[in-house]
Amino acid sequence: MSIRSRNVLLAFGQQAIHKPILYNLAVNYQIMFNILEARIFPRQEGRMILQLHGSMEDIDKAIKYMQEEKVEVEFLADKIKRDDDKCIHCGACTSVCRTEALCIDRKTMEVLFFPEKCIACDLCKIACPVGAVIGTSIDMDL
Ligand code: SF4
Ligand code: SF4
Structure with a gap:
């Protein structure tokens, strides 16, 4: 299995900000990550840049999970x-x-x-x- 890395920008709205999203990435999707930057804005919206490490399959599943939890995910390479x-x-x-x-x-x-x-x-x-x-x-x- 080859390990890949992707840098993503996550935007958390009020619906997602208190959920254990990062914990689940590690435990349920075998994703390792580095937090490269994190900011909280007024009205409890947050943005975070994560470097995800894992197989492409696991990264894809983890991104789908985050989107289902109403986290906006954008690939920074784009x-x-x-x-x-x-x-x-x-x-x-x-x-x-x-x-x-x-x-x-x-x-x-x-x-x-x-x-x-x-x-x-x-x-x-x-x-x-x-x-x-x-x-x-x-x-x-x-
Ligand atoms: S390529 Fe430019 S925008 Fe991207 S991390 Fe480097 S300095 Fe920042
Ligand atoms: S011209 Fe090319 S090498 Fe020089 S700063 Fe711009 S992108 Fe970088």
Whole structure:
């Protein structure tokens, strides 16, 4: 069984915020997770960025479970994209990316982008001098 990882943004409404969702992920779906970021907003709504580790089958089941519990689940790999035609491989974005979703290939000196590691923090978008990073951060759509 190959272990995969996916970064997801979870949005908890009032219906879901007091349920033991994370406990169930671990116990019932064999999902290991890292909490990369968590915020609670007024009126008891919460957002959390989780890095899920497990088989693809277990991750899919766990996501279905969370959706059934009224948690909105969004894959962060889908939120930020790089326009490869615009990118000049200057490397400015790599110094701000804390998840190594952007890093320099020392052989070719090209900047590589691994969307599956991205947590949509938006810092690379601010750092990029040519506007090659597009998409929305997790804060933009609150
Ligand atoms: S949005 Fe944040 S995590 Fe994603 S590639 Fe840019 S700096 Fe890295
Ligand atoms: S800062 Fe922009 S142009 Fe420079 S490597 Fe990153 S995405 Fe490419």
